Amino acid sequence: HPLACDYRVQWADGSVRHLQERGERVLDDTGRPLLLRGSVQDVTERQVLLQQLEEREERFRSLVGLLPDGVAVLEADVIRYANTMLARLFGFSSARLAEGRRLRDLVSDGAQPRLARLLAGRPSGDGGFVPMTLRRLDGSPFEAELGARTVRLGAGEVVLVVIHDLSEPNRIRAELERSHAELQALTGRMFSVQEEERRRLSRELHDDVGQAITAIKLVADSLRGVDDPIQRGQGIDDLGAIADETIGKLRDLSMLLRPPQLDALGLESALRWQVDTLFRDRSEAVQLDIQPLPQRAPPEVELACFRIAQEGLTNVLRHARASAVRISLAQQD
Numbered sequence: 001h002p003l004a005c006d007y008r009v010q011w012a013d014g015s016v017r018h019l020q021e022r023g024e025r026v027l028d029d030t031g032r033p034l035l036l037r038g039s040v041q042d043v044t045e046r047q048v049l050l051q052q053l054e055e056r057e058e059r060f061r062s063l064v065g066l067l068p069d070g071v072a073v074l075e076a077d078v079i080r081y082a083n084t085m086l087a088r089l090f091g092f093s094s095a096r097l098a099e100g101r102r103l104r105d106l107v108s109d110g111a112q113p114r115l116a117r118l119l120a121g122r123p124s125g126d127g128g129f130v131p132m133t134l135r136r137l138d139g140s141p142f143e144a145e146l147g148a149r150t151v152r153l154g155a156g157e158v159v160l161v162v163i164h165d166l167s168e169p170n171r172i173r174a175e176l177e178r179s180h181a182e183l184q185a186l187t188g189r190m191f192s193v194q195e196e197e198r199r200r201l202s203r204e205l206h207d208d209v210g211q212a213i214t215a216i217k218l219v220a221d222s223l224r225g226v227d228d229p230i231q232r233g234q235g236i237d238d239l240g241a242i243a244d245e246t247i248g249k250l251r252d253l254s255m256l257l258r259p260p261q262l263d264a265l266g267l268e269s270a271l272r273w274q275v276d277t278l279f280r281d282r283s284e285a286v287q288l289d290i291q292p293l294p295q296r297a298p299p300e301v302e303l304a305c306f307r308i309a310q311e312g313l314t315n316v317l318r319h320a321r322a323s324a325v326r327i328s329l330a331q332q333d
Contacts, residue, residue: 003038013251014260018047045201048258055300067179070144070163077102077119080158089144089165091137103161108133108141118148119159129164142167147180151187160187204253212246259306267302268292271309271329278313279325289328297331305329 003023008016023038070086072079082098090106092098107115111132118130129145136142145164150157162180216239223235262270268290279286296302309327316322 003036006043014264015251016044016260017042018044045253055303067183069176069179070165071183072098072103072161072163074103074119074159074161075156077104079103086163089136089142089163090134106135108135115146118146119161121148121150131166134163149184151184152191160184201253204249208249209246209253212242212249216242216246262302262306263299266293266296267305268329270302270306271327274306274310274313275327278317285322285324287324287326289326289330291330293329293331 003021003025005021006018007021008018010016019040020043021038021040023036025036026034028034067083068085070089071081071083072086073081079099079101082092082095084095087093087095087098090098103119104112104115111134114130114132129147131143131145133141134144143166145166147162147164149160151160160183162176162183164176219235219239219242223232226232226235259270259273261273271290272288275286275288276283297305313325313327316325
């Protein structure tokens with residue numbers, strides 16, 4: 001049977017790495033096992049990215065669930081996600097019951113051509129929203145306006161549909177359009193941040209760690225056949241120094257992905273560590289106003305606050321050219 005095992009290992013520095021082991025047994029002609037061959041891969045970065053993606057998807061669902069309009073995510077006209085308001089508009093007892101259905105089955109026969117044009121990206125209504133008659137589960141019709149936009153989700157594309165219920169007289173169109181635009185901006189930002197994190201990790205792994213490993217290989221090759229013990233000892237010292245530097249760079253990458261201080265000591269210590277790391281040479285430019293919190297916030301709140309501060313500090317270093325930076329943390333009512 002093939003070997004497949006995923007586990008976590010705690011490094012000497014206290015960080016936790018996710019490892020993935022895959023292998024198979026090699027048998028001789030009589031069927032007796034000779035050896036086990038396979039590989040062990042460090043998938044910590046992948047696990048962190050998957051966790052971040054799940055957190056962003058959860059934030060997306062939470063935001064859409066609060067909107068006062070029906071929102072659906074379509075794949076080939078099939079509803080893959082529906083918020084609570086969409087289920088309420090069509091008479092479903094829960095949003096889950098709406099998923100897996102075709103949107104065109106909920107539209108009146110006369111509005112089918114307009115729906116097809118809308119989903120194809122050729123709306124004919126004012127501002128991209130198309131009025132049409134929809135049908136509830138009990139067959140009763142109601143008037144609504146539909147807007148649709150194609151957005152990228154992972155490696156593919158989906159259609160995001162927003163439904164304004166025109167039967168409610170107090171609906172304010174301008175506010176709904178603003179919410180729709182903010183939702184699109186949030187969706188785009190979510191995926192752009194993910195891609196930027198992947199590009200940065202790839203660049204640092206290639207430029208820093210890759211070059212260091214190449215240097216280790218060159219030094220090791222140069223020691224082949226060296227008889228002079230002094231020269232050989234110097235080469236071994238060089239190998240150790242490069243290896244120590246490489247380990248330090250990998251540790252820094254791991255800390256940037258998710259510092260262990262955030263889980264072990266809380267948000268206050270993680271912020272202080274981040275400031276010390278980024279402004280090691282400019283500590284006098286940073287003013288910290290971090291008040292002790294009466295109790296630890298939920299993990300998702302701590303992570304959100306830390307990422308906001310991390311991105312803000314990074315932007316200061318890259319773009320702002322600020323002479324002074326002030327960071328405040330306090331719990332409000």
